[in-house]
Amino acid sequence: MFKARVKEFEEALEGPDIDINALRNLCFYGIPDIGSFRTTCWKILLGYLGPKRSTWTETLSKKRALYRQFIEELVLPPGLNGNDNQDNVNTGLNDHPLSEGPESAWNTFFQDNEFLLQIDKDVRRLCPDISFFQQATEYPCDIVVHSKGERRLHQRVVPTMLSSANVERKGLGITKINLITKRSNENYVAMDEGLEAHWEVVQRILFLYAKLNPGQGYVQGMNEIVGPIYYIMASDPDLEYRKYAEADCFFCFTALMSEIRDFFIKTLDDSEGGIKFMMAKLANMLKEKDPEVYNKLKEQELHPQYYSFRWITLLLSQEFPLPDVVRIWDSVFSDEHRFEFLIRICCSMILIQRELILQNDFASNVKLLQNYPPIDINTVLSHAVSLNG
Structure with missing residues (x-):
């Protein structure tokens, strides 16, 4: 078969x-x-x-070249991007690192630290149950690693006050992404000059995404979305695919974020596709498929945001081991009606635990749904398919 x-x-x-x-x-x-x-x-x-x-060869060639341009223009410190012509150099003479002018490249460089700090913190604990992200990539970015100074993003991080966004929602109950239970015991260590760990590559992808999407920026939890995509790209047996895993991952991640960005934008919570809308969709499906379980959770005031906020926002990337997440995403990405199947998976996760839910008290049910027990992922997916009827 x-x-x-x-x-x-x-x-x-x-x-x-x-x-x-x-x-x-x-x-x-x-x-x-x-x-x-x-x-x-x-x-x-x-x-x-x-x-x-x-069209594939031309698309890949253009996109990969564009990504390298992004690195040169947005990652490298002012005056070190290798593309400065004499005019830029002369202009740069008036752009001092201490300048606070709105057009100062150095001013922007230091302001970037505000969200870079959160990115650095998040990527250093990415998928701690596997060693992949702590290992060295075979294809480090040459214009970044073969240099001294602050071309490597983690070297620019200064522990200042965190002011980047997170996905906490006031009025929605316990919804902060920090309910994530997976944690590494120690921060991932940066590689020596000339080498890069995979988490450093992911850091650069997220940094560039934040720079290129200033209206949204970086939101805590995006690291959990990009991680599995990068893992697949950088683990491919084809050497050519692995060589350009960073660029390809960036554009795949950007494409996915264009579809789920409403999950991360508070002002769009109530819009169709917003996180409140999606949680309500799940609640309505649960009510239709199993009124008894729905009423039990309602009586306990165990609202969907206590558990499904993270499930939906992070596409279940925190609820299952990475191989299972990858399998789930095969189906979710295939869904022509984007994320309809994701809601059915979430509903199935609840229904599969119906016996426990009906006998548990509030605290036990919160623990059950926030720390979903190990299960054969095919059981969940098969159940989700059955809900279509």
Whole structure:
């Protein structure tokens, strides 16, 4: 059966034009953990690559070159980006590191520290149950690591007051992302000059995203969204894919964030696609599928935001081991009606625990739903599929 699945994917991806609907149907039931299937499929499902194979080479070449330009212009300190012409150098003579002028590149450089501090803190504890993010990447960014000074973002971090956004919502109860239970015992250590750990690469991706999306910036929890995508890209057996994992991950992450950004923007909480709307959708589904469980949670005043806020916002990336998260995302990314299936998965997670929920008190149910017990992920996914009827 596995060989048959592999053959189906080979046929789906080999033609000049990819049948997106057929690919969605295939990926929905899980992408084989072999070759570059998942890397390629996620790029297509997230819209990074189009359905015409003939466009892929040009798209990848342009996007990867653009990403390098982002690093040169937005990561490297002023005067060190390698692209400064004489005019820029002359102008730079008047741009002193202590300048507070609004157009000062140095002023911007130091202001970046406000959100860089939170990013640095978050990526150093990314996926602590595996060692991958603490290991060295085979392809460190040459213009960053082969230098001294503050080209490496973690060297720029100064422990000042955290003022970047997080996903805490006043009036929504216990919703802060800091309810995350996974924690590493020690902070990840930065690599020596010439080397980069994978978490340092993720840090740069998030920093650039925040710089290029100033209206949103960095919000705590985004590290949990980018982590699995980068893991897949940087673990691909194809050396060419691994070489450009950082750039490809950045554009896939950006594409995904364009669809779930409402989850992270407080002013859009009540909009269709906002987090309150999505939690209400889950509550309504639970009420329809199992009124008894719904009423039990309601009687205990165990509101959806106590547990489903994190489930939905982080696409379940904190509830299951990374391999299970990757499998869940195969189905979620394949969902033509984006995130409908995510809500069904969340509903299934509650219904599967119905017996415990009905007999538990408030405190036990909070613990149960905030620290979901180990389970075969296929059981959850099969149950979620059954809710479609």
